[in-house]
Amino acid sequence: MHTRLSVNINKIATLRNARGGNNPNVLKAAIDAQLFGAEGITVHPRPDERHITYKDVREIKPIITTEFNIEGNPSEKKFVDLVLEVKPHQVTLVPDASQQLTSDHGWDTIKHKAFLIDIIGTFKKAGIRVSIFVDPDVKMIEAAANTFTDRIELYTEGYARLFAAGHPLKAIKPYIAAAELANKLKLGINAGHDLDLHNLAYFKKHIPHLDEVSIGHALICDALYLGFENTIQLYKRQLQTEA
Numbered sequence: 001m002h003t004r005l006s007v008n009i010n011k012i013a014t015l016r017n018a019r020g021g022n023n024p025n026v027l028k029a030a031i032d033a034q035l036f037g038a039e040g041i042t043v044h045p046r047p048d049e050r051h052i053t054y055k056d057v058r059e060i061k062p063i064i065t066t067e068f069n070i071e072g073n074p075s076e077k078k079f080v081d082l083v084l085e086v087k088p089h090q091v092t093l094v095p096d097a098s099q100q101l102t103s104d105h106g107w108d109t110i111k112h113k114a115f116l117i118d119i120i121g122t123f124k125k126a127g128i129r130v131s132i133f134v135d136p137d138v139k140m141i142e143a144a145a146n147t148f149t150d151r152i153e154l155y156t157e158g159y160a161r162l163f164a165a166g167h168p169l170k171a172i173k174p175y176i177a178a179a180e181l182a183n184k185l186k187l188g189i190n191a192g193h194d195l196d197l198h199n200l201a202y203f204k205k206h207i208p209h210l211d212e213v214s215i216g217h218a219l220i221c222d223a224l225y226l227g228f229e230n231t232i233q234l235y236k237r238q239l240q241t242e243a
């Protein structure tokens with residue numbers, strides 16, 4: 001099964017914001033990433049706009065030739081309004097608190113079932129595919145199916161940490177079970193967070209029915225040494241291994 005690579009360009013915006021100018025140009029990066037082989041562009045406009053701004057999101061939409069995935073916490077009305085205005089191909093709902101350094105947990109799909117059903121219905125009515133960020137916990141995935149989400153996104157920091165510590169089997173096990181259950185429940189399967197050139201091929205080889213990975217931090221760091229086009233091609237090559 002083909003797995004799409006969606007390039008998260010948050011960190012291009014981090015570098016641009018460091019000087020308050022327009023270098024590197026985030027729009028150019030989105031255009032070029034797609035020319036270099038990215039099959040999607042992911043952005044995560046956080047409430048403090050520490051990297052991707054709401055203005056960036058509006059400017060990126062018209063140059064999308066692949067798929068546009070906007071991540072964020074739908075508890076923020078401003079975020080919901082932006083997504084309904086921009087109408088990306090996909091919105092990925094992430095339960096981050098505003099001051100969090102980065103995303104570090106998935107939804108409690110049992111506790112927040114009613115909220116998720118409501119907000120997912122709003123986005124789906126607008127014709128936007130919905131993915132929700134979840135830990136590889138079968139109880140959370142079972143409950144995710146009851147929210148009518150189109151997809152789940154498996155939060156892969158736990159996998160990346162154990163893989164880096166030299167325990168690939170222990171790292172991948174919960175994700176295989178999660179993916180098999182999600183597929184049985186007719187949920188699409190995305191994955192992301194801390195995936196990189198070392199751990200991606202093993203993940204792709206063992207995870208069935210993987211629709212998309214969204215990768216940002218490690219990919220942009222690699223691009224500083226290996227070049228943006230070459231790096232995107234290297235990441236896509238890791239996804240050519242079959243589960």
Ligand SMILES: CC(=O)[C@@H](O)[C@H](O)COP(=O)(O)O
Binds near residue numbers: 008043044071094103
């Ligand atoms: C949801 C997720 O795991 C990442 O896409 C997240 O958007 C990364 O956010 P930062 O780039 O702000 O660390």
Ligand SMILES: NCC(=O)COP(=O)(O)O
Binds near residue numbers: 215
């Ligand atoms: N949803 C994951 C994502 O978009 C990028 O996460 P990371 O590669 O920056 O950790």
